[in-house]
């Protein structure tokens with residue numbers, strides 16, 4: 001037994017005991033008091049964490065805002081192009097009947113917004129929608145969005161009804177029943193204008209259809225990129241990805257170094273103090289505990305503030321340039337939330353590691369060395 | 376007393392000695408250094424700071440460790456205070472080899488058994504006078520109300536009852552050293568180790584600090600070991616250990632000192 005040492009020659013009470021292990025609540029109390037006493041210094045250390053994380057988060061969220069806005073612009077251009085193509089065929093949406101064939105819910109952003117745009121410019125009940133099963137022209141129960149059940153839209157219960165007297169027929173989905181050329185020509189013949197617009201490319205052959213009825217117009221809405229265009233787009237995408245990876249890596253490095261520097265400094269300048277505490281009977285574990293709590297508090301607070309700052313600043317900047325509603329509309333908030341959580345975790349983790357490492361080293365030093373340390 | 380000059384007694388020899396001589400047995404040995412060596416390895420060169428120091432310190436005595444600068448006083452002080460490990464040799468406190476202690480026992484020893492006073496005070500600058508004195512009590516697990524009361528008392532004893540909430544940087548060197556003395560006394564230690572307590576102070580303040588140490592030593596019966604090259608401490612201590620080049624040159628009693636003082640100051 002350690003307590004028994006020196007027992008045979010020493011009076012009771014002179015024996016060497018084991019130091020008491022102080023509970024966490026005392027460690028927390030000492031740490032909080034320490035943070036309060038050196039509030040100025042603690043805030044400076046914390047601002048190191050705040051700035052590091054704010055920088056990282058602003059790079060990440062700025063990227064997200066930019067990507068969101070760019071995607072929104074692309075969507076708008078594309079929808080405008082689609083609507084324009086249809087308008088070119090029918091002349092005007094006023095007084096026209098439009099037949100739409102679908103086989104599933106309209107979830108695609110482009111299609112949904114194209115339909116909305118057309119609906120806004122058409123007469124009430126002038127867009128007839130027929131929801132078919134994917135293999136046969138039989139009505140299917142397809143979940144139709146609420147806005148398509150009212151206003152300009154009218155759900156048809158029969159495909160023949162749907163196309164009768166229409167000025168244009170839109171084939172909206174990739175999976176649609178294959179209607180034979182002859183049957184299709186018959187349906188088209190019942191329309192005001194035999195115009196068939198396919199959202200996709202190459203489902204029917206225009207020449208074959210025109211052999212049956214030379215008046216039939218068949219064309220595709222989707223834009224067919226040439227080989228060269230595809231290559232160019234791929235190259236640009238790769239370039240952009242490389243650039244954004246590079247910026248993210250650099251900003252992560254800056255963050256790591258900034259936080260590590262702030263925390264390392266705040267601990268190493270107190271190595272003498274650690275030596276003093278050990279002279280006064282502090283266990284190494286207790287010293288490490290103090291720095292663990294301190295760095296946890298500084299890390300969490302700093303990372304949270306930093307994340308908020310790193311979100312708000314680019315948000316304001318993009319709001320001024322792009323407008324609030326457009327920005328809110330186009331921002332991928334889920335992705336930003338993930339970035340935010342990752343930043344908070346990274347900031348806290350870094351702060352703890354950067355503080356605990358020198359604290360453990362200093363606590364393990366013999367006190368004589370720690371007391372001699374001058375930083 | 377014969378033991379003071381004899382070097383390198385083994386544990387067995389000391390025990391035998393204690394049993395034979397009633398008079399000496401009264402004076403318990405608190406600190407015993409046995410062939411203590413310390414070599415600092417600076418890569419290419421090795422500094423032999425201590426080259427086999429032997430010393431017995433009795434309970435309740437005031438002993439000074441004297442020697443020129445660089446002779447190894449601070450190094451020896453660190454060894455017997457459990458602040459550093461000897462390269463060879465052993466240090467016993469209450470006849471327990473401190474090299475055998477685990478971290479918990481060593482911390483207990485530093486907390487309850489030994490009070491340290493440093494040349495450069497080593498107070499925690501951001502804490503008040505009172506908090507500095509309360510810190511070792513906190514580490515000893517003393518409840519904070521009790522620690523508060525006891526700290527106030529000790530600070531009053533060292534003459535700082537009116538400066539409880541001041542911080543060390545706002546105080547003079549002498550006052551800071553008083554805080555350090557109060558802190559050293561916090562857990563009623565058996566030994567006070569003072570490494571050049573007066574070196575950073577002017578003569579008058581130094582004398583005050585020495586008076587305070589002597590007074591506290593007489594009141595509480597604590598063992599005081601003071602490394603110093605301050606001649607004033609010579610007058611007040613019971614024995615002087617002369618260290619030169621990391622060796623214990625001689626150990627003298629107070630009665631022989633008058634002759635020696637002139638001797639050394641001439642050097």
Ligand SMILES: Nc1ncnc2c1ncn2[C@@H]1O[C@H](COP(=O)(O)OP(=O)(O)OP(=O)(O)O)[C@@H](O)[C@H]1O
Pocket residue numbers: 372415416417422423424442443444445446447448449450451604
């Ligand atoms: N950490 C260390 N690393 C290397 N050498 C050291 C170290 N500490 C002390 N020394 C050397 O050991 C020798 C003794 O030093 P020490 O500090 O014990 O002397 P001292 O008697 O206390 O001197 P002073 O009166 O000036 O305080 C010196 O030569 C010193 O250079």
Ligand SMILES: [Mg+2]
Pocket residue numbers: 448449450570571
């Ligand atoms: Mg010294």
